[in-house]
Amino acid sequence: VQLVESGGGSVQAGESLRLSCAVSGLTYSRYSMGWFRQADGKGREGVAALNSDGRTSYADSVKGRFTISQDNAKNTLYLQMNSLNPEDTAMYYCAARTGVRVAVTVILFHPYLFGYWGQGTQVTVSS
Numbered sequence: 624v625q626l627v628e629s630g631g632g633s634v635q636a637g638e639s640l641r642l643s644c645a646v647s648g649l650t651y652s653r654y655s656m657g658w659f660r661q662a663d664g665k666g667r668e669g670v671a672a673l674n675s676d677g678r679t680s681y682a683d684s685v686k687g688r689f690t691i692s693q694d695n696a697k698n699t700l701y702l703q704m705n706s707l708n709p710e711d712t713a714m715y716y717c718a719a720r721t722g723v724r725v726a727v728t729v730i731l732f733h734p735y736l737f738g739y740w741g742q743g744t745q746v747t748v749s750s
Contacts, residue, residue, distance in 0.1 A: 624648040624739040626717045631744030636708050638748075644700040644717030644741060651721040655730050657737060658691060658702045660713035660746075669731035670715070671702060680727040684710070707748045717741040 630642040642658065657672040671691035672680045679691055690703040700717055718737035720730065730736050 624719055624721075626719060626739055626741035628715065628717045628741045628744040631715060631746045633747040633749065634707055636748055636750045638707055639703070639705045640707065640746060642702040642704065642715055642717075642744060642746075644702075646698045646700060646717075646719065649698075649719055649721070649739075653721065653724055655720045655725065655727065655737070656691075656693065656700045657718045657720075657730060657734075658689075658700075659716045659718055659734050659737075660711075661716070661743075662713040665713075667716070667734050669734065672727045672731040673700070674724060674727045674730075676724075678727045680731045682731065704746070707746075709748050709750050712746060712748050714743040714745050716743045 625647045627645045654675045658670040659667050661667040673691050688706045692701045719739040720737045
């Protein structure tokens with residue numbers, strides 16, 4: 624499985640970005656995908672997660688502002704980020720897991736459950 628993120632950049636507070644994650648080699652019908660982020664000096668935190676059954680989960684800090692979605696025809700995972708603020712500044716990673724399904728509300732808080740990771744894309748929000 625290969626994951627390649629894109630779409631990061633530098634924006635002003637209040638603006639939007641859409642991150643993309645091109646997925647290849649994920650042949651399992653049961654899988655989970657997630658977006659995680661890591662700011663300088665902090666641990667990796669879950670932002671949004673999606674199971675192959677369509678269920679989604681979001682961190683409280685991004686609810687109502689971020690939306691995770693997928694386009695199966697394009698093998699791409701997205702993270703639409705609106706109303707960005709400086710606290711959203713971080714490296715954003717796309718992740719995937721296969722195997723036994725775990726509730727989407729659980730995997731969001733356990734990045735170690737994901738076995739496949741992209742290289743990350745930087746998002747910087749200035750005030």
